[in-house]
Amino acid sequence: MTKNMRRDFNNRDELVNYLREEFPNAIQPEHISHTIGGRKEAEKRLRKIHPREYTTSRNYLNGSVSHLSAYIRHGVMNLAEVRDYILNISKNIHEAEKFINELGWRDYWQRIYAQIGDEIWKDREEYKTGYTAKDYNNNLPEDILDAKTGLRCIDEFTNALYKTGYLHNHARMYLASYIVHHRKIKWQTGARWFLQHLLDGDPASNNLSWQWVASTFSHKPYFFNRENLEKFTEGIYCRECPLYKKCPFEGTYEELEARLFPNRLSNREGHR
Amino acid sequence: MNTIVWIHGDNLSPYNPALLAQKDAPTIFVWDETLLQEYQLSLKRIVFIYECLLELPITIRKGDVAQEIITFTQEHDANRILTTQSPSPRFKQICATILREMPKGSTLEIYKERPFIEIDEQLDLKRFSRYWEKVKYKALHPK
Numbered sequence A: 001m002t003k004n005m006r007r008d009f010n011n012r013d014e015l016v017n018y019l020r021e022e023f024p025n026a027i028q029p030e031h032i033s034h035t036i037g038g039r040k041e042a043e044k045r046l047r048k049i050h051p052r053e054y055t056t057s058r059n060y061l062n063g064s065v066s067h068l069s070a071y072i073r074h075g076v077m078n079l080a081e082v083r084d085y086i087l088n089i090s091k092n093i094h095e096a097e098k099f100i101n102e103l104g105w106r107d108y109w110q111r112i113y114a115q116i117g118d119e120i121w122k123d124r125e126e127y128k129t130g131y132t133a134k135d136y137n138n139n140l141p142e143d144i145l146d147a148k149t150g151l152r153c154i155d156e157f158t159n160a161l162y163k164t165g166y167l168h169n170h171a172r173m174y175l176a177s178y179i180v181h182h183r184k185i186k187w188q189t190g191a192r193w194f195l196q197h198l199l200d201g202d203p204a205s206n207n208l209s210w211q212w213v214a215s216t217f218s219h220k221p222y223f224f225n226r227e228n229l230e231k232f233t234e235g236i237y238c239r240e241c242p243l244y245k246k247c248p249f250e251g252t253y254e255e256l257e258a259r260l261f262p263n264r265l266s267n268r269e270g271h272r
Numbered sequence B: 001m002n003t004i005v006w007i008h009g010d011n012l013s014p015y016n017p018a019l020l021a022q023k024d025a026p027t028i029f030v031w032d033e034t035l036l037q038e039y040q041l042s043l044k045r046i047v048f049i050y051e052c053l054l055e056l057p058i059t060i061r062k063g064d065v066a067q068e069i070i071t072f073t074q075e076h077d078a079n080r081i082l083t084t085q086s087p088s089p090r091f092k093q094i095c096a097t098i099l100r101e102m103p104k105g106s107t108l109e110i111y112k113e114r115p116f117i118e119i120d121e122q123l124d125l126k127r128f129s130r131y132w133e134k135v136k137y138k139a140l141h142p143k
């Protein structure tokens, strides 16, 4: 008879040690995430959601987001259940709308995945960066992997990814944009790296979001400037960054666009 | 002949419809060793999933998923397998292998969880804005 895996553990350490032995080929992180699996934890998090605060603060790194993604990803709780709960606790539809719209993103990506399957790894469209796919590299450089780029924000995002298996949506966008547009690395490479570490790692939400950043599934590449990052991170990285005001994200959007995508016919020029 | 329930990583809820459909049936989850090898997941993720599994009344194994499920049906004299839907292409492959390898007359029933949006027509998925325009009302006014 095939061997059953263990179910009896006195504590989390015992479980973690057992799994280290059972899955020796898994990446062995220094830290195990504080996020605990299971329905009970998911319900606790659900009860903490404030749809109104969410609407105004969700773009901020310490905004009132739900941290439900790993549970939703693994079907511990489904989108319909979360939506119903949000509608129940909201005073009116208007208050619930932003949160439910975000749930909609997941449903949207999942529907695409159901249609295209493994094609999710291929560029949905051309890059709109003035470059073609072959201009992008396949490998993630060591300084990114080791969180030693010298850019405080980027390195801290990487550390958080390794340590917690979670990143705020904006941090994911910043990190993905840095990797694809500043370092000219294929989105597939970054997406694979995220999937290894994110507790909510999902081929649909992850790959299609990377494609959205890269511009292979959107009208234009996603990029940001220091001012935007400083605002939504409330300066926590910029304040301590040795490269403050000298970093690659410094400048207006027009300046950054000219630097990052010199061959791209910008929308404005295109319309002239 | 008996029934078994197969739980996979896209539906780890205690209210999983396959689980609820046959509460007394032996239930299994199998760690997909090929997939783990291919994706090289971090142990963090494995711990998280394992903690979800420990809340469910199931047998946990690892190996070749289709093979382990077939073995499990043999152990329980079962020819009926209940599971839930997944968009993953690997899920489809595993289902196809199971159906090919099980004795004639065996069945694999795929339950669906309650959808986020109840809609029959094909949606235009070119851009999120088009999709949302179409489904927004239903998303905000479920039955």
Ligand SMILES: Cc1cc2nc3c(=O)[nH]c(=O)nc-3n(C[C@H](O)[C@H](O)[C@H](O)COP(=O)(O)OP(=O)(O)OC[C@H]3O[C@@H](n4cnc5c(N)ncnc54)[C@H](O)[C@@H]3O)c2cc1C
Pocket (backbone or CB within 6 Å): A058, A065, A066, A067, A068, A069, A070, A072, A073, A102, A103, A105, A106, A109, A167, A168, A169, A170, A172, A173, A176, A194, A198, A200, A201, A202, A203, A205, A206, A207, A209, A210, A213
């Ligand atoms: C480069 C990149 C990679 C990403 N990879 C993943 C991934 O692997 N898995 C994943 O679940 N999400 C992914 N996302 C989407 C999003 O960042 C996360 O779902 C969200 O940050 C999870 O945090 P939360 O649960 O606190 O979100 P909340 O803001 O509280 O949202 C509630 C729920 O809605 C869903 N949701 C919200 N925003 C999105 C979105 N943009 N796309 C899809 N679903 C959304 C999630 O299920 C989330 O749990 C990615 C985004 C980017 C930019």
